[in-house]
Amino acid sequence: MAAPNSTTFSHLTFILVGIPGLELWHPWISIPFALMYTAAVLGNCGLLLLIATQRRLHEPMFIFLSMLAVADLLLSTCTVPNTLVIFWFGPKDISFTSCLTQVYFVHFGVAVESGVLVAMGFDRYVAVCDPLRYTTNLTNEKIGKIAMVIIIGSFCIIVPDVFLLKRLPFCASNIIPHSYCEHIGVARLACADISLNIWYGLAVPIVAFILDLLFIAVSYVLILRAVFKLPTKDARQRTLSTCGSHVCIILLFYTSALFTLLTHRFGHNIPKHIHILLANLYVLVPPMLNPIVYGMKTKQLREQIGCLLSRKWK
Numbered sequence: 598m599a600a601p602n603s604t605t606f607s608h609l610t611f612i613l614v615g616i617p618g619l620e621l622w623h624p625w626i627s628i629p630f631a632l633m634y635t636a637a638v639l640g641n642c643g644l645l646l647l648i649a650t651q652r653r654l655h656e657p658m659f660i661f662l663s664m665l666a667v668a669d670l671l672l673s674t675c676t677v678p679n680t681l682v683i684f685w686f687g688p689k690d691i692s693f694t695s696c697l698t699q700v701y702f703v704h705f706g707v708a709v710e711s712g713v714l715v716a717m718g719f720d721r722y723v724a725v726c727d728p729l730r731y732t733t734n735l736t737n738e739k740i741g742k743i744a745m746v747i748i749i750g751s752f753c754i755i756v757p758d759v760f761l762l763k764r765l766p767f768c769a770s771n772i773i774p775h776s777y778c779e780h781i782g783v784a785r786l787a788c789a790d791i792s793l794n795i796w797y798g799l800a801v802p803i804v805a806f807i808l809d810l811l812f813i814a815v816s817y818v819l820i821l822r823a824v825f826k827l828p829t830k831d832a833r834q835r836t837l838s839t840c841g842s843h844v845c846i847i848l849l850f851y852t853s854a855l856f857t858l859l860t861h862r863f864g865h866n867i868p869k870h871i872h873i874l875l876a877n878l879y880v881l882v883p884p885m886l887n888p889i890v891y892g893m894k895t896k897q898l899r900e901q902i903g904c905l906l907s908r909k910w911k
Contacts (some may be wrong), residue, residue, distance in 0.1 A: 608693060611689055611696055612691075613689050614773065615873075616874055616877070630684065633676075633882065633885045635671075637669065637673050637677075640889060641666040641670050641888050644892075648662065655738055655896065657720050658720055659898075665846075668706055670884070673710070676699070676776075676880045679776065681716050696783060700779065700783065703777065704758055704780065710842055710883075711850070711854075718812065721733060721840050722817075725820045757797060758797070761780075761784070761793060761798075762783055765789050766787060771787065772786075774869060774873065775876070776873065780798045781795065799858075800840065810851060849886060849890070853875075853878070854881045856875070857879045860872060
């Protein structure tokens with residue numbers, strides 16, 4: 598323990614316990630978690646490798662998809678390995694600095710992923726509503742600027758979480774009933790007023806998600822309006838098919854994100870182990886399913902995978 602003054606103390610380390618109430622089941626829970634994490638890493642790394650090596654995929658849509666894959670890898674890798682260690686070997690010590698670092702990267706990964714989904718919605722809007730100017734509107738330079746805006750914006754939104762936690766004194770329990778460090782979960786261990794943490798930790802994600810969803814919704818309203826003006830049914834179906842994978846990813850990400858956020862803040866009647874289990878699945882299931890959904894729904898990806906397999910077979 599370190600003593601900042603005579604009345605307050607702050608822990609140097611915390612103890613992560615995994616999923617409270619399910620300790621006896623940890624070894625069994627670790628099996629699907631390890632399999633899903635392996636699938637997420639292999640799927641997203643494979644997607645990145647495919648996009649990097651196939652020149653036909655060097656298009657804005659697939660560049661944004663590679664950004665999504667990087668965000669997925671960041672989100673899952675900064676949490677799941679730590680969770681598996683707890684499941685296999687029991688409660689794990691983590692320094693306060695490491696805990697703050699994990700808080701930052703967990704929330705930063707979520708913010709970046711949300712921003713990338715907005716950019717992908719804009720990409721689909723330009724592709725459908727202004728196809729003749731698609732390559733001139735979305736040059737590599739403009740895509741780079743969009744990526745920088747997403748990264749800088751996410752940093753500015755999330756970094757206050759770290760300073761809001763750093764200012765708090767921790768003089769009671771140092772046991773975190775979670776498998777990774779999360780802003781409000783850590784703040785609730787403080788022996789001080791955490792109203793600012795609660796309101797910032799709740800208002801900022803909800804406002805950011807609502808704004809992002811609003812931009813995506815506007816994009817798809819304009820896309821649908823353009824689609825129904827197309828002359829043939831086949832043209833409409835092909836256009837909607839290209840947007841189908843993005844819609845699936847949007848529903849998967851925002852539904853799980855908002856459900857986890859709201860139940861963690863307001864679901865007082867939901868058992869603690871359900872909260873933590875949902876929080877773990879939230880950082881694991883979307884990264885695992887994103888490359889699968891895109892691989893199944895995107896014709897160009899399927900064709901490139903088929904070409905690679907046929908070459909290897911020959």
